[in-house]
Amino acid sequence: MPTLIRNISVPRSLLADPDRFGGQIEGDLQRGDLLISEDRVIGMTGTPPAEARVADGKGRILLPGLVEPHLHLDKAFTLPRLPDVGGDLLAAIRAQEADKKNWTDDDLRARAGRALAELVSAGVVHARTHVDWGNGADPTATPRAWGVLAELAQDWADRIRLELSCLPDIDAFAEPATAARIAADVGRVGGTLGAWCLNHPRRASGFAAAFDLAASRGFALDFHVDEGQGAELDGLETLAAAALRSGFEGPVLCGHAVSLTNLAGDRLARLTEDLARARISLCALPTTNLYLQSRGAGTPDRRGITRLAEAAARGVTPCLGTDNVQDAFYPLGRHDPLLTLATAVPALHLDPPFGAHLPLITHLAARATGVEAGFVDRARPAHLFLAEAVSLPELVSAQPARRPLFQGPGAVA
Ligand SMILES: [Zn+2]
Structure with a gap:
């Protein structure tokens, strides 16, 4: 089932194709409601399907592995x-x-x-x-x-x-x-x-x-x-x-x-x-x-x-x-x-x-x-992590907890 995560932030530099990803640009972050299917990150564009699960990202930062x-x-x-x-x-x-x-x-x-x-x-x-x-x-x-x-x-x-x-x-x-x-x-x-x-x-x-x-x-x-x-x-x-x-x-x-x-x-x-x-x-x-x-x-x-x-x-x-x-x-x-x-x-x-x-x-x-990794929009959903920070200075200064987006304690969905 697809998942819609409302109010989430992604560093623009970690998007392979930031201009097609959707959302609002705020400094070096892209903020919005992110749609993810079973096996891929769709983006912050388009209308979510009616059956999508909905979760709250609380403005936190999404990172690739x-x-x-x-x-x-x-x-x-x-x-x-x-x-x-x-x-x-x-x-x-x-x-x-x-x-x-x-x-x-x-x-x-x-x-x-x-x-x-x-x-x-x-x-x-x-x-x-x-x-x-x-x-x-x-x-x-x-x-x-x-x-x-x-x-x-x-x-x-x-x-x-x-x-x-x-x-x-x-x-x-x-x-x-x-x-x-x-x-x-x-x-x-x-x-x-x-x-x-x-x-x-x-x-x-x-x-x-x-x-x-x-x-x-x-x-x-x-x-x-x-x-x-x-x-x-x-x-x-x-x-x-x-x-x-x-x-x-x-x-x-x-x-x-x-x-x-x-x-x-x-x-x-x-x-x-x-x-x-x-x-x-x-x-x-x-x-x-x-x-x-x-x-x-x-x-x-x-x-x-x-x-x-x-x-x-x-x-x-x-x-x-x-x-x-x-x-x-x-x-x-x-x-x-x-x-x-x-x-x-x-x-x-x-x-x-x-x-x-x-x-x-x-x-x-x-x-x-020599490996394929490091972009949010190319990552498998299992390789996405939510960091307990809402800005990049906070992320780098505090190195806060990072949790897999889709599994384990504290996961969003
Ligand atoms: Zn060494």
């Missing part, structure tokens, strides 16, 4: 037992490495399960988690967390799509036998081929091999690149060159790219144009970058966040990721893209009206990860 492109569920919530947190990226890697002896199946399940519960209550329908590679002495071995998280992804599949991305260092792909082993693990779980690169000596051949593997196996790619501010870092240039040489059609997502803050003028323009031509999307990760970058003796004087605006202006698809939550890399946080957006507002100078930035955690994040 959110998309979270960059997480680390294997590390989440380890903070309480880490004895030595603080310092830069390499200090965080060491602190986290020392904790891995505690990563039993039960421990991983409990922590990642808590993260998944947070994602579901935040209205996230698609999330990608990276998984640290290696087991103890062998940095190229399949980690225990890979299997545990793959099982959890299946357990939660009716509530959220959780995608796994492997995270060895980029040199691992320069070894054909190692690369083939990792690709087999990724293929087994329908995952994404990923790696991290921070001045690794075999980065050029590693990136080239990753593109070859992705093209032949149909994988998406996702790299942590240049999570640092050293002037010598050239991972992003190396990645762009490998992508352009390969002709790979994507999706390719690049996280961090902190080194872009070192560039300006022609060099910045050239590199961001190359990223756009190579169809490499860019994910800014404000929490972890603000916490770990610009570490020195005193107060930080650089932000360490990639040049998202300049890249987007050249045609690169931008998005935001939550990254680490309550671990050695970031000691605070919650798995909620709206909280990440709220952090990005001062970090990246995302000025109001906020409707302009919601795509960073919805359809742009979906495009960057």
